[in-house]
Amino acid sequence: xxxYKILIKKEDKYYSPFQDYCYGTLKEFIGKKFICKNFDDxxxxxxxxxxxxxxxxxxxxxxxxxxxxxxxxxxxxxNIKFSEYxxxxxxxxxxxxxxxxxxxxxxxxxxxxxxxxxMLFPYNPL
Numbered sequence: 001x002x003x004y005k006i007l008i009k010k011e012d013k014y015y016s017p018f019q020d021y022c023y024g025t026l027k028e029f030i031g032k033k034f035i036c037k038n039f040d041d042x043x044x045x046x047x048x049x050x051x052x053x054x055x056x057x058x059x060x061x062x063x064x065x066x067x068x069x070x071x072x073x074x075x076x077x078x079n080i081k082f083s084e085y086x087x088x089x090x091x092x093x094x095x096x097x098x099x100x101x102x103x104x105x106x107x108x109x110x111x112x113x114x115x116x117x118x119m120l121f122p123y124n125p126l
Contacts, residue, residue, distance in 0.1 A: 003052035003087070004098070005073045006061040014069065017061050018046070023094075030094050039090040041078050049088035050075065055106055057085040059120050063100070070098040 007014040007023060014023045023029045040047035052075050053060065061068065077090030107117050 001075050002095070003054055003073055003075050004058055005050075005052045005071045005092070005094075006058065006063070007069050007071060008067050009069050010067065017068070018051075026097075030096065033091060033093040035077075035091050036089075039078055040088070041080055043080070043082075045082055045086065047088070049080075049090060050092040051086065051088055052092065053085060053087055055103075055110065056112075056116070057087070058103070058107075059116065060085040063103070063120055064122055070100065070103050072096050072098050 006017055008017050009015075012025050014026070014029070015021065016023070034050060036049050038048045040049060052073050058070070063070070072095045074093040074095055075087075075089040075091065076093075079087060079089045081087045104117070104121065107120060110116060
């Protein structure tokens, strides 16, 4: 299943925003399949596994800072869905980076009953 994942770029390396796991440089992980050998399929949140979400779940990690990068990922294997914002998987493969302008276009096209775009990309008029 193709989903989205946010990583934080520090210099030329990429890190998980919540566990600070270092994936390395783009060359080291784009196209590579990661397998969580100790995947936790229990209801315990923030446990062993890889996390990804659909577009709606991106709000869980605010995209307003320039160091955050959106990736399209292929997720597979065992999984547990806690909510539309949090989904843990056994396997992940990074497919490509998604330019922030493409993310904005996709989000603007969503039909929601609340202003998701402004929640994800807040604007301060001051």
